Amino acid sequence: MLKVTNLHVNYGGINALRGIDINIEENQIVTLIGANGAGKSSTLRAIMGLVEKARGKVEYDGEDVTDLPTKDIVKKGMVMVPEGRRVFEDLTVEENLILGAYTRGDFSGIRAEIKNIYDMFPRLKERSWQKAGTLSGGEQQMLAVGRALMVKPKVLMMDEPSLGLAPLLVRDIFEIISRIHSQGNTILLVEQNAKKALEIADYAYVLETGELVLEGPGNELLENSKVQEAYLGEAK
Amino acid sequence: MGNQGLLQHLANGISLGSLYALIAIGYTMVYGILRLINFAHGDIFMLGIYITYYGVLFTSIPWWIVFIFASVFTGLIGLLLEKVAYRPLRESPRITILISAIGASFFLQNFGIVVFGGRPKAFPIPNVFNRVVKLGGVSISMITFVIPLVTLLLLLGLTYFITKTKTGMAMRALSKDYETASLMGIDINRIISITFFIGSFLAAVGGIMWGIRYPQLMPLMGVMPGLKCFIAAVIGGIGNITGAVLGGFILGLGEIMLVALLPKLTGYRDAFAFILLIVILLIKPTGLMGEKITEKV
Numbered sequence: 339m340l341k342v343t344n345l346h347v348n349y350g351g352i353n354a355l356r357g358i359d360i361n362i363e364e365n366q367i368v369t370l371i372g373a374n375g376a377g378k379s380s381t382l383r384a385i386m387g388l389v390e391k392a393r394g395k396v397e398y399d400g401e402d403v404t405d406l407p408t409k410d411i412v413k414k415g416m417v418m419v420p421e422g423r424r425v426f427e428d429l430t431v432e433e434n435l436i437l438g439a440y441t442r443g444d445f446s447g448i449r450a451e452i453k454n455i456y457d458m459f460p461r462l463k464e465r466s467w468q469k470a471g472t473l474s475g476g477e478q479q480m481l482a483v484g485r486a487l488m489v490k491p492k493v494l495m496m497d498e499p500s501l502g503l504a505p506l507l508v509r510d511i512f513e514i515i516s517r518i519h520s521q522g523n524t525i526l527l528v529e530q531n532a533k534k535a536l537e538i539a540d541y542a543y544v545l546e547t548g549e550l551v552l553e554g555p556g557n558e559l560l561e562n563s564k565v566q567e568a569y570l571g572e573a574k
Numbered sequence: 575m576g577n578q579g580l581l582q583h584l585a586n587g588i589s590l591g592s593l594y595a596l597i598a599i600g601y602t603m604v605y606g607i608l609r610l611i612n613f614a615h616g617d618i619f620m621l622g623i624y625i626t627y628y629g630v631l632f633t634s635i636p637w638w639i640v641f642i643f644a645s646v647f648t649g650l651i652g653l654l655l656e657k658v659a660y661r662p663l664r665e666s667p668r669i670t671i672l673i674s675a676i677g678a679s680f681f682l683q684n685f686g687i688v689v690f691g692g693r694p695k696a697f698p699i700p701n702v703f704n705r706v707v708k709l710g711g712v713s714i715s716m717i718t719f720v721i722p723l724v725t726l727l728l729l730l731g732l733t734y735f736i737t738k739t740k741t742g743m744a745m746r747a748l749s750k751d752y753e754t755a756s757l758m759g760i761d762i763n764r765i766i767s768i769t770f771f772i773g774s775f776l777a778a779v780g781g782i783m784w785g786i787r788y789p790q791l792m793p794l795m796g797v798m799p800g801l802k803c804f805i806a807a808v809i810g811g812i813g814n815i816t817g818a819v820l821g822g823f824i825l826g827l828g829e830i831m832l833v834a835l836l837p838k839l840t841g842y843r844d845a846f847a848f849i850l851l852i853v854i855l856l857i858k859p860t861g862l863m864g865e866k867i868t869e870k871v
């Protein structure tokens with residue numbers, strides 16, 4: 339479904355990513371974990387065409403999308419929930435959702451999708467006319483996820499969706515991710531909450547300062563002593 | 575001054591304020607999206623008037639069709655201006671694109687002098703506009719009456735566009751967060767083009783009505799109105815469309831009333847805008863309806 343080969347990203351003189359290979363099969367949840375500054379966001383942003391790739395190739399559904407502009411990548415069905423939610427604060431909840439469907443032309447389909455999102459997140463429905471900037475952090479995260487779902491993405495990428503949320507909300511978010519997955523979406527999840535991410539992931543990659551150091555099925559990495567030590571806060 | 579006189583001045587003030595508002599919108603919309611002061615906006619306004627002038631004089635097309643075509647054509651010139659003078663510099667430092675805007679302004683002015691000639695021309699006013707309408711015992715010229723009406727219609731249309739259409743929402747989203755907007759699949763270049771088209775179109779409509787009201791055409795005629803409307807946009811809070819309209823009306827009404835009530839200060843008419851600007855910025859640095867200005871990353 340999504341295949342990243344030998345991805346390099348440089349910021350000025352800094353080599354933030356040095357040869358990343360990621361492969362995601364259809365309907366899988368794949369997670370990318372790593373410490374702060376490891377290059378997780380850079381990986382997603384490079385895939386989406388938000389930052390320049392110094393080298394490497396991105397294939398989607400067998401098609402080379404390495405050099406496509408972001409808007410065309412979105413049109414192909416790859417969507418990203420950016421780190422830190424980034425809802426449009428001056429727009430209402432509903433307007434945010436409508437913009438999520440910007441590439442869709444079918445008016446009735448958009449309406450139906452908004453209804454789906456509201457069923458999934460009743461909180462958003464209650465606040466549909468409120469400016470997104472007035473929502474709580476958790477609600478904004480729901481909105482950011484809902485907004486991304488508006489185009490029925492084939493591949494959904496999420497950058498630390500649980501960041502800054504209370505434990506109860508973190509649980510909710512992971513439940514929602516599982517639900518989205520069960521509806522047939524392919525998911526690439528970037529998380530700092532390594533335990534939860536590995537629990538739901540089919541496959542996982544561990545990123546350390548711009549390089550992949552470990553990969554394997556989620557439950558296998560959960561048992562891996564290096565992972566436990568470095569990311570799960572468990573002593574040997 | 576009697577009641578009649580006051581109403582007369584009020585009508586004139588509203589009319590001038592409408593024109594200022596129409597032109598100020600272009601400044602504020604472009605600033606909202608690009609954080610750029612489009613110095614050439616006043617010259618686009620001038621081009622709109624000249625294009626109409628030639629259209630009316632040298633074709634046999636009915637004047638009102640010429641008006642429409644000239645406005646659309648001027649809108650396209652604005653769009654082209656962005657493509658040629660601003661788009662290639664979008665990744666450059668802000669100052670570079672600002673200098674390019676000043677250059678574009680000089681270019682258009684001198685283009686006007688070379689192509690249209692430096693000598694003033696008289697705007698061909700369609701006869702309907704020479705009629706006088708009686709409104710509540712006050713007689714005002716047709717154009718004084720028409721200007722606010724046309725402005726109101728355009729403002730309603732613009733409001734609908736900005737608040738209800740997907741493109742309008744995209745415009746609002748873009749003015750806050752380019753990157754996330756592009757993650758929605760929004761074509762940023764397209765939205766910027768539409769912004770320039772609308773701003774220039776409105777400036778042209780304002781220009782045509784300006785030409786009917788003050789029928790003397792000169793290639794530098796865009797400079798002063800351009801400057802004042804920029805001030806109007808700043809007074810209202812640059813980036814905010816409602817603010818630009820408000821600023822335009824405050825400026826137009828204030829200017830006319832100043833001259834009417836204190837005829838001795840007539841010579842300071844143009845200075846009024848600057849004084850008002852200073853006063854308002856001292857009281858509220860972000861303008862009347864402006865929010866904190868956030869730097870775009």
Ligand SMILES: Nc1ncnc2c1ncn2[C@@H]1O[C@H](COP(=O)(O)OP(=O)(O)OP(=O)(O)O)[C@@H](O)[C@H]1O
Pocket residue numbers: 349350352354372373374375376377378379380381421530
């Ligand atoms: N725009 C940029 N300019 C310069 N350096 C950058 C830029 N963005 C990221 N970096 C650097 O690249 C490296 C990887 O950053 P990235 O944001 O991808 O990390 P991350 O794994 O997402 O971290 P976090 O968990 O803190 O979000 C870091 O060293 C960061 O400082």
Ligand SMILES: [Mg+2]
Pocket residue numbers: 378379380421497
């Ligand atoms: Mg990150």
